[in-house]
Amino acid sequence: MSGGRPLLELREVHKVFGGLRAISGVSLRIEAGQIFGLIGPNGAGKTTLFNVITGIYRPDGGEVLFDGRPIGGLPPARIALMGIARTFQNIRLIGEMTVRENVMVAGHHRRGVGLLGTVLRTRRWSDGERALRRKADELLEVLGLSALADEQARNLPYGSQRRVEIARALMLEPRLVLLDEPAAGLNSKEADVLKEQIRWLRDTFRLTVVLVEHNMHVVMGVCEHVHCVDHGETIASGTPDEVRNHPAVLAAYLGEPSVAGSGAGS
Amino acid sequence: MSRWLRRGAIALLVVALCWGLDRLFEAFLVEYAVRIVIFCGLNAILAVGLNLINGTTGQFSIGHAGFMAVGAYGGAYTVVQLETWLGPSLTALPTFAQQAVALTSGVLVGATVAAIAGFLVGVPSLRLRGDYLAIVTLGFGEIIRLLFNNSETFGGATGYSGGRPLGLTTYTSFFWVALWAVIVVTVVAHLTRSSYGRALRAIREDEIAAEAVGLPTTRLKVMAFVVSAAAAGIAGALFAHLQSAVRPDDFKLDRSVDMIVMIIVGGLGSVTGAVLGGIFVAVTLELFRQWAEYRLVAYALLLVVLMIVRPQGLLGTRELDLAAVGRWWRARRTGGAS
Incomplete structure (x- = not known):
């Protein structure tokens, strides 16, 4: 592992829902600039981890450190503004708004004008609106969505909606982007394009990317570090090759008689 | 700078227009009709305000009559105090200046106290998701009404008339309602x-x-709710000075229901739709006044029919502007010709 302070660090994080231990004692380190894959069978706790990192859930134990600062339990909006943006497994665009508005809304904190200025429509208000619009149009341009800017988001095909969600996440000018199953519903050709796009995103916007993904082709092809969880616990962590051949991972996915002794094969 | 100059000119034009209409109505309409027009304006204020929270923000308030009551009592009380304090120096002024001084202070105070009430109700209830706001505002509306109903200072069930035999001064005219609208x-x-x-x-x-995109949702919801409550307060203060007393019975649940009908008819989320909805309710209430006891039944039926025929309301979330009307008209004509 490289030295220095990781961009995101989880230390012994726990999350319990009633009697269900969704996450028990997961620790991980994500270095700045990395493409980090989070894998595991259905119900392993991957999305729960995302929700803990982004503040939708408050961790029941352990620490979440972003750039050295504890963020566990902060409200989601605060965490988003600190530089952690995300996309959702089930796309959450505002269907009633245009594509451009969907992106612009993520720049609300940079509008540069208060309530009074908005009501009075001061020069700062119009400058702020124009700047937001320009920034949104730039992002739509680089993501190849310019032609769709004035469409209602709900009228877009699935793949384009995913890209709009990414544009919206980038509008926050994040340092860390969490992508929840970006390859869901893509065919193998589209998945190949996605791999390129993820690398390109990381390089162009100097991001750190965390990926929750079931498509092993994508995960193994693009991630520099892979972390595998099952039943809320870490079962393997390392390079794609290390994780791919790890007996516990094979057991978790293929349901072989338990090698790790976790009872996964019962 | 030309920006503010242009706006000053527009403001002057609007004031002139309101005044012109006021004179026109006074000259050509009977008092009863003028009153209906005034209610159209008041309803427009109420509906546009309520629509910001119910329509645009999607947080349902069903107790806005409570904020209107707070504005009405707060405004009337302020004006009565002001009148006693200024005494003859106020009555010496020309009528218009009297209205300007007294009514403007009343409206500003009414809006402020309603906004404060909105803040106090909104902060705890808007933190929660779902229908809590509806329940809390329903309770708030009734509590406010009952408080005024039992308050000695505010005249109890007979209403607040400033403790004078002649009651409150009727400052409100179409001009002021239109201006505030x-x-x-x-x-x-x-x-x-x-x-x-x-x-x-x-x-x-x-x-x-x-x-997830960094919006401070609770703060924004409270903001919308406070602005919405302030609008109801403005309408309340104007309403108070339309008559000789403010009565608690003016702010029953029926009035909150009226407001909801206005915004649903007009289209949730549309500012111009809310104005139309407000006018619609003011006019239908008068047209069918003789069957007033069936009003809630009629509105319930209307809402059911509307939900079936046009669930988005008259305008939906769209806005009415002259260019859009032009396009619609042309589309209609070409559509009819083919």
Whole structure:
């Protein structure tokens, strides 16, 4: 592992829902600039981890450190503004708004004008609106969505909606982007394009990317570090090759008689 | 600078227009008809304000009559105090100046106290998701009414008339109602068509997504609710000085229901729709006054029919502007010709 302070660090994080231990004692380190894959069978706790990192859930134990600062339990909006943006497994665009508005809304904190200025429509208000619009149009341009800017988001095909969600996440000018199953519903050709796009995103916007993904082709092809969880616990962590051949991972996915002794094969 | 110059000119034009209409109505309409026109204006203020929270932000308030009551009593009380304090120096002024001084202070205070009430109700209830706001505001509306109903200072069930035999001074004219309606519509329209408006609509559609893109959802909801309550307070203060007393019975649940009918008829989320809805309710209430006891039945039926025929209301979330009317008319003509 490289030295220095990781961009995101989880230390012994726990999350319990009633009697269900969704996450028990997961620790991980994500270095700045990395493409980090989070894998595991259905119900392993991957999305729960995302929700803990982004503040939708408050961790029941352990620490979440972003750039050295504890963020566990902060409200989601605060965490988003600190530089952690995300996309959702089930796309959450505002269907009633245009594509451009969907992106612009993520720049609300940079509008540069208060309530009074908005009501009075001061020069700062119009400058702020124009700047937001320009920034949104730039992002739509680089993501190849310019032609769709004035469409209602709900009228877009699935793949384009995913890209709009990414544009919206980038509008926050994040340092860390969490992508929840970006390859869901893509065919193998589209998945190949996605791999390129993820690398390109990381390089162009100097991001750190965390990926929750079931498509092993994508995960193994693009991630520099892979972390595998099952039943809320870490079962393997390392390079794609290390994780791919790890007996516990094979057991978790293929349901072989338990090698790790976790009872996964019962 | 030319920006503010142009706006000053527009403001003057609006004032002149309101005044011109006021004179016109006074000259050509019977007092009863003038009153209906005034109620159209009051309803427009109420509906546009309520629509900001119920329509744009999607947080349902069903107790806005309570905020109207707070504005009405607060405004009337302020004006009565002001009149006693200024005494003859107020009555010496010309009528218009008297109205300007007394009514403007009443409206400003009414709006402020209603906004404070909105803040106090909104902060705890808007933190929660779902229908809590509806329940809390329903309770608030009734509590406020019962408080005034039992308050010695505010005249109890007979209403507040400033402790005078002649009651409150009737300052409110069409001019003032129209002027405040223009102000409220402008404020709400500017808010809706800005970053704030996008943020509020995002909260309405998907609160989790709104949080994830860094919107302080609770703060924004409280803001919308406070502005909305302030608008109800303005309408309340104007309403108070339309008659000789403010009575608790003027702010029963029926009035909150009327307001909801206005915004649903007009289209949730549309500023111009709310204005139309407000006018619709003012006019139908008068047309069918002799069957007033069936009003809630009639509105319930109307809402059911509307939900079946046109669930989005007259305008939906769209806005009415002259260019759009022109396009619609042309499309209709060419559509009819083919």
